Amino acid sequence: MLAVKKIRECFPIYKKHPRLVYLDSAATSLKPQPVLDKMNEYYGEYGVNIHRGVYELSFKATDEYDLAREKVARFINARTEEVVFTSNVTDALNKLALMYAKENIKAGDVVLTSELEHHSSLLPWMKICEEKKAGLRYIPLSEEGRITTENFKKALTDKVKVVALTYVSNVMGYRTPLEEIIPLAHENGSVVIVDAAQAVQHFRVDVKALDCDFLAFSGHKMLGPTGIGVLYGKKRHLKKLQPVFYGGDMNEDVYPDRVEIKEIPYCFEAGTPPIAEAIGLGRAIDFLEEIGLKNIEAHCRELYDYALAKLSGIEGFTLYNKNADIPIIALNIDGVHPHDAATCFEQDKVCIRSGHHCAQLVSRFLNCVGSLRASIYLYNDREDIDMFVGALVKTIELFRKLDGGQ
Amino acid sequence: MNLENLYRQVILDHYKNPRNKGLKGYPKVRIKNPSCGDDITVEAKVSEGLIEEINHEGSGCSICCSSASVLSETLGGKTTAKAEELIQKFYSMIKGEDEGDEELEEALVYQGVSQFPARIKCATLPWKALERLLKGDDDE
Numbered sequence: 001m002l003a004v005k006k007i008r009e010c011f012p013i014y015k016k017h018p019r020l021v022y023l024d025s026a027a028t029s030l031k032p033q034p035v036l037d038k039m040n041e042y043y044g045e046y047g048v049n050i051h052r053g054v055y056e057l058s059f060k061a062t063d064e065y066d067l068a069r070e071k072v073a074r075f076i077n078a079r080t081e082e083v084v085f086t087s088n089v090t091d092a093l094n095k096l097a098l099m100y101a102k103e104n105i106k107a108g109d110v111v112l113t114s115e116l117e118h119h120s121s122l123l124p125w126m127k128i129c130e131e132k133k134a135g136l137r138y139i140p141l142s143e144e145g146r147i148t149t150e151n152f153k154k155a156l157t158d159k160v161k162v163v164a165l166t167y168v169s170n171v172m173g174y175r176t177p178l179e180e181i182i183p184l185a186h187e188n189g190s191v192v193i194v195d196a197a198q199a200v201q202h203f204r205v206d207v208k209a210l211d212c213d214f215l216a217f218s219g220h221k222m223l224g225p226t227g228i229g230v231l232y233g234k235k236r237h238l239k240k241l242q243p244v245f246y247g248g249d250m251n252e253d254v255y256p257d258r259v260e261i262k263e264i265p266y267c268f269e270a271g272t273p274p275i276a277e278a279i280g281l282g283r284a285i286d287f288l289e290e291i292g293l294k295n296i297e298a299h300c301r302e303l304y305d306y307a308l309a310k311l312s313g314i315e316g317f318t319l320y321n322k323n324a325d326i327p328i329i330a331l332n333i334d335g336v337h338p339h340d341a342a343t344c345f346e347q348d349k350v351c352i353r354s355g356h357h358c359a360q361l362v363s364r365f366l367n368c369v370g371s372l373r374a375s376i377y378l379y380n381d382r383e384d385i386d387m388f389v390g391a392l393v394k395t396i397e398l399f400r401k402l403d404g405g406q
Numbered sequence: 407m408n409l410e411n412l413y414r415q416v417i418l419d420h421y422k423n424p425r426n427k428g429l430k431g432y433p434k435v436r437i438k439n440p441s442c443g444d445d446i447t448v449e450a451k452v453s454e455g456l457i458e459e460i461n462h463e464g465s466g467c468s469i470c471c472s473s474a475s476v477l478s479e480t481l482g483g484k485t486t487a488k489a490e491e492l493i494q495k496f497y498s499m500i501k502g503e504d505e506g507d508e509e510l511e512e513a514l515v516y517q518g519v520s521q522f523p524a525r526i527k528c529a530t531l532p533w534k535a536l537e538r539l540l541k542g543d544d545d546e
C-alpha cells in the first residue's frame with residue numbers, strides 16, 4: 001500500500017474537505033500541489049506566449065512547453081515529434097478522425113469499434129461513416145462485456161480500414177487485449193486508434209511495444225490540469241495528415257495563394273496552445289513517475305480486491321464487472337434508479353458517478369438505465385472503501401424500508 | 407427534511423403509483439436530461455385559459471417521475487396564468503430561495519430537494535416541459 005496520508009498532503013482539496021471520500025477519479029483525478037505550483041510559476045514568472053517572441057521570457061516559456069512534450073514522449077515511449085498537444089481526448093480523437101478520414105475513408109469502407117467506447121471514441125466515427133457512406137461495425141462483446149481477440153477476429157474483414165478501440169473501458173474497467181488485436185489489424189491493413197484515457201494513469205503504456213498507430217489521452221485524469229490532452233501518432237502517419245485547423249503558429253510561410261505548414265507536431269497545434277496546462281501535465285507525469293506507476297497499480301489493485309471482498313457479503317445490488325482489470329466498480333442497487341442512489345451516497349460525502357458515464361452503449365448492453373460507478377486511485381485508502389460500502393448498505397436498507405412501506 | 411422523508415413521501419406515493427400517466431394526444435413537450443437518462447413528456451389540454459387536464463409519460467429517477475405526477479395533480483384544473491405563477495414559485499422554492507407557497511400543495515415536499523443541488527434538474531424537468539407547453543411549444 002502507498003502511504004496515503006503522505007500522498008494526501010500533496011492534494012490540497014483534502015485540506016478544504018478533510019472528510020472527502022473521492023471515488024470518481026475515472027471522471028477526473030484530483031490535482032496535486034506541485035502541478036498547481038508549476039502552473040502558477042508559469043503564470044507568475046514567465047507567463048508569455050511561446051514560439052513568438054525572441055525575448056528571454058518567451059524563450060523560457062517555449063522551453064518549458066517543449067520540455068513538457070519531451071516528458072509526455074518519454075512517458076509513453078514516443079518520439080517528441082509524435083506528440084501533439086490537444087485540449088483533451090475528445091479533441092484529439094475528433095481531430096484525428098477528421099484528418100484521417102479525409103484521405104483514407106471512402107464509401108463501403110468499414111470502421112470497426114465496440115460498444116464499450118466512450119462517446120468521444122465512437123461518435124466522431126459514427127458521423128464520418130454517415131457522411132462517407134462507410135460502415136460502422138461493432139465487435140460483439142463477450143458475455144462478460146469484454147472485447148476479446150476471438151470476437152475481434154470474427155468482426156475483422158478486408159473492408160475494415162480503421163479500428164477505433166478503448167484501451168480500458170471507463171464503465172467496466174476491462175482492459176482490451178490490444179497486444180493481440182493490433183498485430184491482427186495490421187496484417188489486415190487496418191490502422192488502430194487507441195483511446196487510452198483510462199489507461200495511462202494506471203499502467204505503463206508503451207506505444208512502441210504496443211505498436212498502435214494513434215493513441216490519445218487527457219491530462220486531467222492523470223493528476224494534470226483540465227484543458228490539455230495528447231494525440232500520439234506514428235511519425236509516418238502524422239506526416240501524411242493534413243491539419244483541420246489553420247491559423248497562427250502552425251505555418252512556416254504564407255503567400256497570397258498558399259501556405260507552407262510547419263513540420264509535425266507543430267502543424268497540428270494552431271493558435272496559442274494551453275501552455276500552462278501542458279507544463280502542468282509535464283509536472284503531473286513527474287509526480288506519477290516519482291511515486292511509480294507500478295506502485296500505483298499495486299495500491300489500486302489491493303484496494304479493489306478489498307472492496308470486492310467486502311461487497312461479496314452484501315445482497316440487494318448487481319455488480320456488473322466483478323473481474324475488472326482497472327479499479328472500477330460498476331453496479332446498481334436493485335430496483336433503485338442510479339441517481340436516487342447517488343444522492344444517498346452524497347449524504348455521506350461519498351462521491352461516485354451515476355448515469356451513463358458518456359458511454360450509453362454500455363448501459364444498453366447491460367440493459368440498465370445507467371449505473372453507479374466507483375473508481376479508485378492513488379489517494380484512496382481502505383477507509384474510503386469502508387465508507388463506500390457503508391453507504392451502499394445504508395442505501396439498500398433505506399430503499400428496502402421504503403418499499404416495505406414502513 | 408432529510409433524504410429518507412423526502413424519498414418516503416415522493417416514492418411511496420407518486421413514483422410507485424403515478425397519477426395521470428399515459429398520453430392522450432394533446433399538445434405535448436418532451437424534455438430529456440441526457441446525463442442521467444430522465445426522459446419526460448408532458449401534455450396538457452388547455453381551453454380558454456384553463457388547463458383541463460395534464461398527463462405525462464416517460465422514465466427516469468424517482469424525483470423526476472414523481473414530480474411529473476405531482477405536477478399533473480397540482481396544476482391540472484388551474485388557469486394558465488395561475489399555473490405559470492406556480493411554476494415560478496416551484497422554481498424559487500426548489501432553489502432554496504423561500505419555503506414555498508401554500509398553493510403549491512403537494513409539490514411542497516420538493517422543498518427538500520433544495521439541499522441536493524444536483525437533483526434540482528430532476529425535480530424541475532416536468533415543470534420546464536409544462537412551462538414550454540404553456541408558452542405555445544408543441545413537439546408534435
Ligand SMILES: Cc1ncc(COP(=O)(O)O)c(C=O)c1O
Binds near residue numbers: 195
Ligand atoms: C475512456 C474515455 N475516453 C474518453 C474520455 C473523454 O475524455 P475528455 O472528456 O477528457 O475528452 C473519457 C473520460 O471522460 C474516457 O473515460
